[in-house]
Every structure is written in C-alpha cells, then in structure tokens.
Amino acid sequence: MDTPHVVPPVHARIVEGLERIATALKSDDWVRAQTVGLNPTQLAILRALDTRDGGMGVKELALLLGVSQPTTTDSILALERKTLVEKRGDPADGRAVRVVITGAGRDAVRSGDAAPGAVARATAALEDEDQEQLLVQLISVIRQLQEQGSIPIQRMCVSCRHFRPYAHTDAARPHHCNFVDAAFGQQDLRIDCRDHETADPSIRAATWMVFEKDRSPQPPGD
Ligand code: SF4
Known part of the structure; x- marks a missing residue:
C-alpha cells in the first residue's frame, strides 16, 4: 500500500x-x-x-x-x-x-439550460466565500492556459481592455468596468462576457500584475 x-x-x-x-x-x-x-x-x-x-x-x-x-x-x-x-x-x-x-x-x-446540472448544483452548495475563491483560482488556471497558447483568449475581465482591477478602496467592490462605468466585486468577475474587448498583450500583462499583487495577502508588518 x-x-x-x-x-x-x-x-x-x-x-x-x-x-x-x-x-x-x-x-x-x-x-x-x-x-x-x-x-x-x-x-x-x-x-x-x-x-x-x-x-x-x-x-x-x-x-x-x-x-x-x-x-x-x-x-x-x-x-x-x-x-x-x-x-x-x-x-x-x-x-x-x-x-x-x-x-x-x-x-x-x-x-x-433550464434545469441546472449536477456540477452547477454542487458548486452552488459551496459557501459564498468558497465560490469566490474557486472562481478566482479558475480564472488563474484559464489565464495560464491562454498564456501557454493552449486555448484562445477567453472573454474574461482579466483580459479585457475595460477592466481596472482594484481601482476603488471599497473592499466589497474594488474593481471597475469602464464599459458600464461601474464598480464591482471579486464575485462578479466574468469568464465569458459578451461586452469583452481583448486588451493588447502589454496591457493584459500589466492588468494581471495589479490583479495578482493586490489580491495576495500582504505579509505581516507591510
Ligand atoms: S466589459 Fe465585461 S469583461 Fe470587460 S471589464 Fe466589463 S464586465 Fe469585465
């Protein structure tokens, strides 16, 4: 064994x-x-x-x-x-x-799509905070797949030219969407948004750096 x-x-x-x-x-x-x-x-x-x-x-x-x-x-x-x-x-x-x-x-x-499938039901049963964390981790994996060229650029906020991560100090709604000119929270991050417009590679990289840095827990004393 x-x-x-x-x-x-x-x-x-x-x-x-x-x-x-x-x-x-x-x-x-x-x-x-x-x-x-x-x-x-x-x-x-x-x-x-x-x-x-x-x-x-x-x-x-x-x-x-x-x-x-x-x-x-x-x-x-x-x-x-x-x-x-x-x-x-x-x-x-x-x-x-x-x-x-x-x-x-x-x-x-x-x-x-009328009836939710088994995976949708199982995901909905998670606590709100766990759903949010899972969403962010999935976005990270999908982004890696994009960067290594395994899949096309998806219509996610983190690759959108309208996305301004951590533009606000409100912890509940820190992000900003320039398309609708509104603040939104981590739980509202999109994976397939019909209004998505792909940002240039340099903008995508800079946006991701801000998103990654500001969502990571800061070490004690920072
Ligand atoms: S347009 Fe859609 S993908 Fe782009 S930032 Fe706004 S909500 Fe996110």
Missing part, C-alpha cells in the same frame, strides 16, 4: 479532481442536449452563438470549442437543417461566412 507515503504532487491531484468534474460536466451536457434533440457539440455551438450577435466563423468556433473544423462543419450543417442557425456573408470579408443563431436556436439554448 503506497498511501499515504507516496503522494502524487499537488498539481497532479488537482488535475485528477478536474477530470472527475469534467466527467460530471460531460454527463450534464448530454442530458441538456438530449432534452432539445441535439448532441453536446451542437448545443455548445448554439451557446457560443447566443452571446455573439455578429455570429462566428467556422474556424473561430472550432478553436473556442476545442474540436476539429470538420466536426464543427458537420454540427453546423445539422443545426442549419433544424433552422437553429443560418449562414450569412461576412461584411468584413466578401469570401467568408458567419454562422448566426436564429430565434429558434435561442429558444433551444433556453430550454437546454
């Missing part, structure tokens, strides 16, 4: 934990998608398009969902047959096509 003498490193056990959660999320996705007669990739495409009024290109969708372009193309064709999406010319590029959600597609997203 190796436990507890040979313990895998913390990061390896965190990945084990994330794998368990990913399995539960996959199961939630299947249940939701089947409710509206789709598969999880098709519902994920509708969800992505639901918050992007200008639609998305096929390559952009494939990158966001982490699936191949042929799989994305097949899913879009199936959604088009069900009149849940439609293709339109790209005003910025005469040869490109944008995929846009229809009213029926938005209805499908609402129906699919």
